[in-house]
Amino acid sequence: MKEIRLVYIACLIVFSLIVLRLFYWQVISRDSLQAKAEKQYLRDIELFPKRGEILASDGSPLVTNQTAYLMYANPKEISDPNIVAEKIQPILDLSDIATVSAELLPEYNPEVYKKEQELKQKERQVALTEKITQTNLDWVLLGRKLTNIQKEQIEKLNINGLGFSDEIARDYPEGSMSAHLLGFVGLDDFGRDTGYFGLEGFYNRQLKGRLGVTKEETDAKGNPILLGDYGQIGENPGRTLKLTIDRSVQKIVEEELLSSIESYQAKAGQVLIMDPNSGAIIASAAYPAYDPANYTKYPNANYVNPVVAETYEPGSTFKVLAMAAGINENVIQPETICTICDGQVEISGYKISTWDNKYHPNSTMTEVIQNSDNTGMVFLSQKLGFEKFHQYLKNFGFGDLTGVDIQDETYGVIRPKKDWGEIDLATASFGQGIAVTSIQMVKAVSAIANGGKLPTPHFVSEIIDGDNPLKVSPDSNSFKTIITKETADKVTEMMAKAVVAGEAHYKIPDGYSLAGKTGTAQIPVAGHYDPSKTIASFVGFGPLPNPKFVMLVRFTEPKSSPYGSETAAPTFFRISSEIFRLWSIPPNL
Amino acid sequence: MNSTVLQSNILIARQAPSAKTLPHSTKLIFAIFTIVSILIMGNLFVSNSLATKGKLVTDLKSKSETLKKENIVLKSEIAELGSLAEIEKKALNLGFQKNSSGKIFVKDPAFAYSR
Numbered sequence: 001m002k003e004i005r006l007v008y009i010a011c012l013i014v015f016s017l018i019v020l021r022l023f024y025w026q027v028i029s030r031d032s033l034q035a036k037a038e039k040q041y042l043r044d045i046e047l048f049p050k051r052g053e054i055l056a057s058d059g060s061p062l063v064t065n066q067t068a069y070l071m072y073a074n075p076k077e078i079s080d081p082n083i084v085a086e087k088i089q090p091i092l093d094l095s096d097i098a099t100v101s102a103e104l105l106p107e108y109n110p111e112v113y114k115k116e117q118e119l120k121q122k123e124r125q126v127a128l129t130e131k132i133t134q135t136n137l138d139w140v141l142l143g144r145k146l147t148n149i150q151k152e153q154i155e156k157l158n159i160n161g162l163g164f165s166d167e168i169a170r171d172y173p174e175g176s177m178s179a180h181l182l183g184f185v186g187l188d189d190f191g192r193d194t195g196y197f198g199l200e201g202f203y204n205r206q207l208k209g210r211l212g213v214t215k216e217e218t219d220a221k222g223n224p225i226l227l228g229d230y231g232q233i234g235e236n237p238g239r240t241l242k243l244t245i246d247r248s249v250q251k252i253v254e255e256e257l258l259s260s261i262e263s264y265q266a267k268a269g270q271v272l273i274m275d276p277n278s279g280a281i282i283a284s285a286a287y288p289a290y291d292p293a294n295y296t297k298y299p300n301a302n303y304v305n306p307v308v309a310e311t312y313e314p315g316s317t318f319k320v321l322a323m324a325a326g327i328n329e330n331v332i333q334p335e336t337i338c339t340i341c342d343g344q345v346e347i348s349g350y351k352i353s354t355w356d357n358k359y360h361p362n363s364t365m366t367e368v369i370q371n372s373d374n375t376g377m378v379f380l381s382q383k384l385g386f387e388k389f390h391q392y393l394k395n396f397g398f399g400d401l402t403g404v405d406i407q408d409e410t411y412g413v414i415r416p417k418k419d420w421g422e423i424d425l426a427t428a429s430f431g432q433g434i435a436v437t438s439i440q441m442v443k444a445v446s447a448i449a450n451g452g453k454l455p456t457p458h459f460v461s462e463i464i465d466g467d468n469p470l471k472v473s474p475d476s477n478s479f480k481t482i483i484t485k486e487t488a489d490k491v492t493e494m495m496a497k498a499v500v501a502g503e504a505h506y507k508i509p510d511g512y513s514l515a516g517k518t519g520t521a522q523i524p525v526a527g528h529y530d531p532s533k534t535i536a537s538f539v540g541f542g543p544l545p546n547p548k549f550v551m552l553v554r555f556t557e558p559k560s561s562p563y564g565s566e567t568a569a570p571t572f573f574r575i576s577s578e579i580f581r582l583w584s585i586p587p588n589l
Numbered sequence: 590m591n592s593t594v595l596q597s598n599i600l601i602a603r604q605a606p607s608a609k610t611l612p613h614s615t616k617l618i619f620a621i622f623t624i625v626s627i628l629i630m631g632n633l634f635v636s637n638s639l640a641t642k643g644k645l646v647t648d649l650k651s652k653s654e655t656l657k658k659e660n661i662v663l664k665s666e667i668a669e670l671g672s673l674a675e676i677e678k679k680a681l682n683l684g685f686q687k688n689s690s691g692k693i694f695v696k697d698p699a700f701a702y703s704r
Binding site (some may be wrong): 050054060061065066166168172173174175218219221222223224225226227229248249315577580581584585586587 | 634635639640642643644646648654658659662664665666669671672673674688689691692694
């Protein structure tokens, strides 16, 4: 009887232990065990959305997507890491070549560049060898966004322990065209595609789409169990951007800018073309540029779009805006005589002279513009006064963002009112002592071209979600009128006369009427102006009387000639001529 | 007496089938059991047949991915073939030249250009 009782007690203890263990598993450790089990039979698959495309105004893609490959290695399976690294590194470096833009850099030296690249390649090879010698790991990342050609070349080497998985990379059918305005796609801290700079950066949220997730129950082989748990949050593909950029004009501009920079031996150059009526940007190019498909091979300074991010002193191109302010305030008219244009003008101890030290007594304001006469502008500024001059600076949008839809736009530099002296007003009237961006300048001159309204510059005309296009262009009826139509017409006529009387008049496309103004601004260096370094520019519009574009051409430190009339103006006329032919605009003279 | 016996026999004969009939509750249980059995059998059969279809689904997914990939490749190729650089290259190969001296005339001029 005692034995039976002992057995009974033993059974009771065992049973209690089992119950306790079950309680521990099913109640206390329920969540962690459930998670472990789900990890075994449930599979989460991230559904990466396709990034939206960027289209030119005719619908052709400037940026699209292509298949690419992620390359990884299992170090445990690699027998000789040194030899493997030696074999695959040259293939990974396939795209590491000097490009046209790299050759344009002033400090570019083929020998130095080659040595630098060889050194970098060796460093990368050492890093690669270190990666694949980490035998404590099963998976190491060797490369992202490899092309199909690179993948095939590596596969031909028949190396054990290397593998590939699919991913998507950006593709640029037009090559590096419009690099500054497009920006590029790099990786964020989590290794996911993210847009940087230009439109890729500004519209990253629209372009990237939304990540989706599929959760499904799988069997031991990893195949889905059809009657098992299944859930999906579908991915949302990124939206497509349709730009206002005319890709044919863009190509003309890029080619012309490149050849002009070479001809004039300039350090850098920009061309910006905008429709003055709508604010739609037709073309935008700047050099030195970079290749967005191989952006890592270029200095970081090249990524920023200088058209919106770089400020400069506009020099004489600014005179047309000061003139517009004076006429609009009725303090001068095109035929008003300058009474101080017979020699140097002294203000606050400073002597202001003309650019060529030639003086034109009793010039009209039209002649002041034609001769680009600084003393005539001082006469104008004294008539206008500081308060009104400053107000017009603000009205034209200087010292403020233009509202353009691209990253890195800067405000420009207009000093606070309290810091202005008499000499500052005088020099600002001919574009010195203020710093503006190219986009601000084009926006302001557009107001003269379109009859007085200040447009909002923009690159994107439509955002397309699936098949639904959404127009996002600013409404031209909302543009603020800053000068009267009469003022705009008078200044246009003065600019047209300046073009005909200018040094580059023989370059004007035959039969066409254009308005414009040259500018040659010395570059301020350490508190003074360096006479050997200039920014040569030309801003204008055409064809008259109904302008279809406003264009700014700008060269930094041209060596063949420091003057805008001998560098930027001929480039302006050559591009205008090509545009007239492309758009089939007939001559009107 | 005979008629009484006969009547009683008729009564028994009439009552006999109702004595063999199952009660409603039993019938219901039987019906539920049958339905559940059929459903279990059906579930077993369908599960069994679908269990082997997982690989088929995986294959279909893989095919779908391959087609999507091919679409991306083809779209990229179309874009590159339609690029201005490519068109220019082909035009030059075909002997076309850049015309930089052409004149543009209005389609319907308001007056005669030639004098």
